[in-house]
Amino acid sequence: MKMLLKKSRKNQNYICRNNKKSLTGWLFILPSLAGVSIFYLIPFADVVKRSVTEGMGSEFVGLRNYTTVLENEAFLLAAKNTVKFMLICIPLLLVFSLLCGVMIKSIRGRADIYKTAFLVPLAVPVASIVLIWKFLFHENGFFSMLAVNISGNSIDFMNTDLAVYVLIVSYLWKNTGYDMILWIAGLSNIPAGLYEAASIDGAGRIKQFFYITLPNLKGMLFIIFILSVINSFKVFREAYLIGGNYPHTSMYMLQHLFNNWFVALDIEKLCAGAVIMSIVTSVLIIFFKNSIEGGR
Amino acid sequence: MTFKNKITHIILIALSLLFIMPLLMIFSGSFENQSQLIENLEPLFNSGNLENKAKWHAIPMYPTLKSYVEILLDSPEFFIMFWNSCKLVFPILMGQLIINTPGAWGFARYDFKGKNALFALYIVLMLMPFQVTMVSNYIVLNYFKLLNTRMGIILPAIFSTLSVFIMYRFFKGIPNAVIEAARMDGANEFQIFLRIGIPMGAPGIASAMVLGFLEYWNMLEQPLAFLEDKALWPLSLYMPAIRPEVTGGYLVSSVIILIPPLLIFLIGQKYLEKGIQASGLKE
Numbered sequence: 001m002k003m004l005l006k007k008s009r010k011n012q013n014y015i016c017r018n019n020k021k022s023l024t025g026w027l028f029i030l031p032s033l034a035g036v037s038i039f040y041l042i043p044f045a046d047v048v049k050r051s052v053t054e055g056m057g058s059e060f061v062g063l064r065n066y067t068t069v070l071e072n073e074a075f076l077l078a079a080k081n082t083v084k085f086m087l088i089c090i091p092l093l094l095v096f097s098l099l100c101g102v103m104i105k106s107i108r109g110r111a112d113i114y115k116t117a118f119l120v121p122l123a124v125p126v127a128s129i130v131l132i133w134k135f136l137f138h139e140n141g142f143f144s145m146l147a148v149n150i151s152g153n154s155i156d157f158m159n160t161d162l163a164v165y166v167l168i169v170s171y172l173w174k175n176t177g178y179d180m181i182l183w184i185a186g187l188s189n190i191p192a193g194l195y196e197a198a199s200i201d202g203a204g205r206i207k208q209f210f211y212i213t214l215p216n217l218k219g220m221l222f223i224i225f226i227l228s229v230i231n232s233f234k235v236f237r238e239a240y241l242i243g244g245n246y247p248h249t250s251m252y253m254l255q256h257l258f259n260n261w262f263v264a265l266d267i268e269k270l271c272a273g274a275v276i277m278s279i280v281t282s283v284l285i286i287f288f289k290n291s292i293e294g295g296r
Numbered sequence: 297m298t299f300k301n302k303i304t305h306i307i308l309i310a311l312s313l314l315f316i317m318p319l320l321m322i323f324s325g326s327f328e329n330q331s332q333l334i335e336n337l338e339p340l341f342n343s344g345n346l347e348n349k350a351k352w353h354a355i356p357m358y359p360t361l362k363s364y365v366e367i368l369l370d371s372p373e374f375f376i377m378f379w380n381s382c383k384l385v386f387p388i389l390m391g392q393l394i395i396n397t398p399g400a401w402g403f404a405r406y407d408f409k410g411k412n413a414l415f416a417l418y419i420v421l422m423l424m425p426f427q428v429t430m431v432s433n434y435i436v437l438n439y440f441k442l443l444n445t446r447m448g449i450i451l452p453a454i455f456s457t458l459s460v461f462i463m464y465r466f467f468k469g470i471p472n473a474v475i476e477a478a479r480m481d482g483a484n485e486f487q488i489f490l491r492i493g494i495p496m497g498a499p500g501i502a503s504a505m506v507l508g509f510l511e512y513w514n515m516l517e518q519p520l521a522f523l524e525d526k527a528l529w530p531l532s533l534y535m536p537a538i539r540p541e542v543t544g545g546y547l548v549s550s551v552i553i554l555i556p557p558l559l560i561f562l563i564g565q566k567y568l569e570k571g572i573q574a575s576g577l578k579e
Contacts, residue, residue, distance in 0.1 A: 024485045025406025032399030033414070035455035040421055043432035100311065107304050116565060117312030120319060123561035125514050127534050128550035131325075131337075131543070132318045135350055140339035145349035154345045173315065181569050182576040223576045226423060233425040237516045237532075255517065258427045262434070262521055270431040278428045285423060 044278075051271035065272040072269070078257040081164070081250060085235070089168045090228050094221070097176045101183035102213070119177035126237045133242060134158070137166045163248040170238045175231050179224055186220035187213070222289055229284065321352055322554065326547040329358035333543045341540050363544035367552065374534070374549055381530035384449055384519070385512045389505055391454030397501060400460045401493050404467035405475070415464075418457040426517045437522060444524045453512060458575070459504040465574035466500020467493060503571030506564035513557050 054061050069075050100118060104111045136142045139156035147155045157166050194212050203211065236255035243251050245260065254277070261269050325333065336351040367374060403415050433452050434443075442448035470493070478488050494501070516532045523529060531553050538546050561568065 021406060021485075022408035025402045025408045025411070028398040028402025028406065028489070029414075031395045032402075032455065032460060035395060035451070036418070036421065036457065039436055039452045039455050040429060040432060041417075043435045044429075046435055047432050100308075103304050103308055107301055107308070109301075109305075114308045114312050115569070116562075117315045119565065119568065120316055120558075120561065122568070123510055123554075123557040124319065125532055125553050125557065126516065127532055128322060128554045129318050131538060131546060131550070132321055134340050135321075135337070135352055138340045138350065139344070140342065140346045140349050142350070142352075144345075148349070156345075159343075173318075176315070178572055181572045185573040185576060220576065227575060230423055230425060233427070237514070240516065240520070254427055258430055259521060262430065267431065270434075274428045274431045278424060281424060281428065282420065285420070 044274075047271045047274055050267065051275045054268070065268045066276065069269050069272045069276065074252075074257050074260075075273070077249065078252055078254045081252055082233075082254045085164055085167060085171075085253070086229065086232050088164075089171050090225070090232060092168070093172055093175055093179060093228055094224065096172065097179035097224075098183050098217075100176060101180045101187060102209070104180070105184055105187045115177070115181070118180055121174045122177055124174075126241050130241045133166055133170060133238070136169075158242075159248055161248075161250045163243070163251045166242065167235050167238055167251060171232060171235050175228065178231070179228060182220065182224050182227070183217070186217045186224075190216045225288055226285060229281075319554075320354075322547055322550050324354060324356055325352065326363060326544070326551045327359045327361070328353065328356040328544065328547075329360050330363065330541070330544040332357050333547075334540045337543050338540045341538075363548040367545050367548045371545070371549075374552075376527070377529060377531045377534050378552070380528055381513060381532065383446060384453075384515070384530055385509060387446075387450045388453045388512050389508050391450065392456070392459045392504065392508060393501070395454060396460045396504070397463060397494070397497075398489065400463035400500075401467050401489050401497075403460065404464045405470075405493070418460060422457040422461055430517075430521060433518075433522070443522055444528070446528060448522050449515075449518050453515075453518070459508055462504040462507065462571050462574045463497060463500045466497045466503070470496045499567060499570055500574065502564065502567040503574060506560060506567045507571045507575075509560050510557055510568075 051065055052062060053059060104114055134141065137157035138144065139154055139158065143157065144154040147153060155162065157163060190213065194216075195208055198208050198212055233255065236253050239247055239251045239253055239256070245256065246252070247256070258270065258273060261273070328336075332353075336353065339346050339348060339350045403411065403418075429452075436452070437443045437448045442451065474492060474496070475488055478492055483491065514532050515530070519528070519530055519533055534549065534553065
């Protein structure tokens, strides 16, 4: 009996301590959670509500705001441009940064200086290099001069459909270092024993790359892909500083459109647009996560 | 093998040069004489295909500090924008330090009901593009009458969940034994956070701050949307109407905009790398 009592008291103590501990946990989180709720979660709930109601009033309009957005020509153009931009630049970035990472990982001697060179663009404000992009891509600029020397014709990247390439180049320039660091972290986690075993079995370096390196980086691919998608939205900065509010149509991105709706205070469209974007982003995250984990 | 190593080095050197080329160009250009700049860059300001293309000298033809003197002494509006940037970036980082460090500690070191779901929500928020949060932000800022004020940019940025996530990774890595030992010695939970969490998680805090500084120094979307008053605009929106005659001043201001993030980057590169890695670790 005494034993039992002692045990139960111990249990009680334990529970009590545990409760106290979880309460302390909440206390640590509370300031952050309060701010996140006030500035993000609660207003987002309001956004969802507003996306199915009429502008000022509270009349329920169903999915009307959504169909308005989805039929909006500017939205279709911006969405098409954004998707097209991502389809080109994200695979390019993933492959290029992986190659850089593999090269840096493979060399003997100091690699830090190369990392610095690849990472430096992250620190460079877009406003600083607008003139450089202009110098490179203008009809009377550097690449156009190269083109004249090679083919006799000049190229204008700024005011034609080629404008999107300016964004692709600046995106690659800016983000290669970031992704490369992530790839290197992934590469470092692959046990060296795998490579030793493979080379004993007579597998060459190319074979090792495809049969050991790539499969082992699959988990890393998910997070690098997601972060690259997120960073690709920021290319708006370049587009804005190069082209202003209304750049060449091939550079017109979703953020331009949202800004223009914002200036016009078109809250209905903004709300529906924000909900659509959040759904697309979430689906992307879930789909990509599952497809990678399923492939394992 | 050594031959292969050499080839890799050569490729990497070439790529590195390509990556730092824009920086070198800004620096060399900022020391160039204005009239030479006009001659070199004027073709960029003409539409239509010209015979002679723009040029950029690797080493200035007529090096001078004149443009520096002009910007540093005669352009007050540039300095206002510089301070505007500082008045946004430092309060944001300060706030993140005070609010998000304990937040990350709570997520990393305590178990409570609903924690995992809440943390998943934080991760999703961290991944949402600005287009999603823009109208939410607008609604709150409008409600609190914070539109067109610095606080309207600072407050939402403080509660960005990315910094919580990065610090979380580092706090999670502190061995349990250390904390249990402190508990044995009678330290209370808050003392443990202050005396063990903060010192041992310092690299994580530094990583979050370095990433944060680079992010907010370059912040463009938020001030563009929420600061109507151009007197409040930060440097990241500095976009003078570039004409051939002012290219010298423009290049000098580019260099000055660049110096703070470049210094932070060079001092904190180790932490930047750690921070990037932390952003990529799986749950």
